[in-house]
Amino acid sequence: MTDVSSDPTDVLRARTSEKWAEHPDDVLPLFVAEMDYPLADPIRRVLHEAIDRGDTGYVASANPLAGAFCGFAGRRWNWDLTDATVLSTADVSMGIVEILRAVTAPGDRVAITPPVYPPFFDLVAEAGASVTEVPLVDTGDGPRLDLDGLETAFAGGARAFVLCNPHNPLGLLHSRAELARVAELALAFNVRVISDEIHAPLTHPGATFVPYLSASTVARENGFALHSASKAWNIAGLKCALMVAEGEEPKSILAGLPVEVTWRTGQFGMLASTAAYREGEGWLDGARASIKANLDLLDELRREHLPDVSWRRPDAGYLAWLDFRGRGWGDDPAARILEQARVALSPGTGFGSGGSGWARINVACSPELLTEAVRRIAAIPPGPQRQ
Structure with missing residues (x-):
């Protein structure tokens, strides 16, 4: 260390x-x-090396980032992404917007769980949808997802759910049972779950982060995950994030996104993120x-x-x-x-x-x-x- x-x-x-x-x-x-x-020294080194060789062009379609992330996810969370689709984009917010555009129609409702990361409100609007708030509830052991409230929102017509996992601003980790129940509800009401997992590498010792897509077979079939090295290694300005899908339909949705979504990835962000996941x-x-x-x-x-x-x-x-x-x-x-x-x-x-x-x-x-x-x-x- x-x-x-x-x-x-x-x-x-x-x-x-x-x-x-x-x-x-x-x-x-x-x-x-x-x-x-x-x-981190590995990030500093790869950026200096890129500058020295003038390596400041577009991100290549074949690059090592996805493999580096999959290795990190396996070591850190025992998350096997062997058969996953992992695509890059500029940042987690952009990934959320583009996936929302693909899975909702203009005017559709999207559930979020306040108090939550403020840009979620704007991202839903940018995608052409409207926000349905399902606030966290205090169960006596602290705030948790309101599963009954989510069921009501899904039954009432919400077409997608932007999940914050870990939950910002509370640093709250959702349990495997909670996430599996979210997936069951989403399946029952034909809702797509988009899980923002940007703070996951910063899970504290003694606590357990559960990737949404690893919670159950159902979660893999109706969900997407967004990851980035930006928060954990302090490289947000380099513009790089990952969109992950494991189920066949979510994978096909990622494959159908405009090519510009991945082309917007920053070259320095790709290099720095690869170094972070491999050596950081x-x-x-x-x-x-x-x-x-x-x-x-x-x-x-x-x-x-x-x-x-x-x-x-x-x-x-x-x-x-x-x-x-x-x-x-x-x-x-x-x-x-x-x-x-x-x-x-x-x-x-x-x-x-x-x-x-x-x-x-x-x-x-x-x-x-x-x-x-x-x-x-x-x-x-x-x-x-x-x-």
């Missing part, structure tokens, strides 16, 4: 991507899903260890400085979902936190139903930055409590 820790602040502030460029220098950025860690697991495990340590730290800081802020510790990823309703800061605590503490979090209101009073924090940073951010937030006086 490679030791992975945050780059120094002066190096981070020289970055020009969204996380460190969006806000003035007095703001601590803990919002968008970028990590503050340096690139040591770095990944180091990053996961640093993220776990910061989640431990966040819980300690929360208990000490913000005891009225609750959370559910994520099982995957470096994003944590914080309940600020006990602070009395209204529907959008992130706005007050940015203004008064100069800390940027992701507003919970953007995640749909259940997001009011919440905010998402990114812990893939240095322990020092995380500590300073929590202390700044804690210095804001509580507001009036809701009646």
